[in-house]
Amino acid sequence: MSNEVIGSGNTGRNGTAPAGSPEQTRELASPQTRLPTSSLLVPPAPLETTTRTNRVTLTRIALFDDLAQANAMHARCSLESCFARYHAARQSLAAREWRHLCDQANGTTLITVPLGEPSRVIAITHLLRTPVPHVRELGILVEDSWQGEGLGTALAHYAVDLARTHTLDCSEVAAMTGSGNQRMLSILWGLHARVTGRDGPTLDTVIHVEA
Numbered sequence: 001m002s003n004e005v006i007g008s009g010n011t012g013r014n015g016t017a018p019a020g021s022p023e024q025t026r027e028l029a030s031p032q033t034r035l036p037t038s039s040l041l042v043p044p045a046p047l048e049t050t051t052r053t054n055r056v057t058l059t060r061i062a063l064f065d066d067l068a069q070a071n072a073m074h075a076r077c078s079l080e081s082c083f084a085r086y087h088a089a090r091q092s093l094a095a096r097e098w099r100h101l102c103d104q105a106n107g108t109t110l111i112t113v114p115l116g117e118p119s120r121v122i123a124i125t126h127l128l129r130t131p132v133p134h135v136r137e138l139g140i141l142v143e144d145s146w147q148g149e150g151l152g153t154a155l156a157h158y159a160v161d162l163a164r165t166h167t168l169d170c171s172e173v174a175a176m177t178g179s180g181n182q183r184m185l186s187i188l189w190g191l192h193a194r195v196t197g198r199d200g201p202t203l204d205t206v207i208h209v210e211a
Contacts (some may be wrong), residue, residue, distance in 0.1 A: 003182050004142040004152030006175050007085035026054050044166050047158050048115065056115040057122065058157065066121065068100045068112055073121040084178060085141045087202075101126060107136060108162060112155065122146045125155045127163055129175070134171040136163055138207075148183070156187045164209040171186035171205040 036127065047059040062070070074082065074091045083089055101109040107128035111121045126139040137204075138159055142152050165169045175193065179186040179201050189206050197204035 003081045003181060004140065004147045004187075005081055005086045005146075005181070005183055006140045006177050007087060012181065014053055042166065044162055046071070047154070049112075049154045051146070051150055052149055055149065056113050057112050057145075057146075057151060058118075059110050059112040059123070059125070059155065062102050062109040062111045062124070064099055064102050066102075067093070067095060068120040069119055070098065070111065070124060073124065073143055074141075076143055076145075077141065081141065081144055081147075084181065085139065101128070108159075108167070110155070111158070112151070114170055123151060123155060125159050127159045127167070130174065134169050135206075136167065136170050136173050138173050138175040150187055152183065153187050153190070156191060160191055160209060171208070171210045173209055175205050175207065177205070179199075179203050187188040 043061060049057045049059065051057065070078065070090045070116065074093065077091065079089045079091070082091055100106055102180070108124040109128075112123035112125070113120055114122060121143075123140065123142045127136050128139070130137050132152055138156065140152055140155055142155070160173055163173050174196075175188060179185075179198070185203075188207070191207050193205040193207045196206050
């Protein structure tokens with residue numbers, strides 16, 4: 001099946017490590033890549049979304065205390081979805097990785113929950129800094145049972161909107177996906193993404209976000 005997943009391969013379009021990977025955690029924490037202390041002008045308001053089957057979700061900034069719920073979602077995801085996101089059959093995040101992802105010096109991480117079920121994470125969205133100035137990397141993982149309902153589309157558009165309206169010094173959003181992932185390709189084309197490279201079955205794309 002085609003997954004509502006945007007992930008990273010072994011390296012990004014500019015040779016960077018995958019978003020959220022242990023390699024990128026070390027990369028961004030090194031003295032040579034010290035970053036400003038904030039990636040958001042102001043915290044965004046939570047996003048309420050209604051899916052095609054009239055299920056209502058709420059998306060908000062992720063906190064370190066959400067780690068257990070985030071890993072519970074990873075455990076419910078199929079290996080196919082996890083592999084599409086991370087290019088590895090991983091179904092959990094280490095505490096140090098999640099702490100890195102939740103640190104707004106490194107970018108923005110969002111979690112999505114069903115309205116009325118705040119402890120059940122069903123999607124995780126990342127808009128992370130890269131070592132390349134003015135470029136953020138987009139990553140999305142949607143739980144399998146919530147795919148195909150328009151949630152991935154809403155999250156991708158929300159992340160790009162945050163890059164444009166709330167994020168400091170961002171001019172481009174990079175996104176990687178499989179060349180056969182028709183759902184995500186449709187989402188990316190809807191955001192006017194252009195292909196910047198291909199590595200086997202993986203496409204590198206970039207979305208221009210400057211006003």
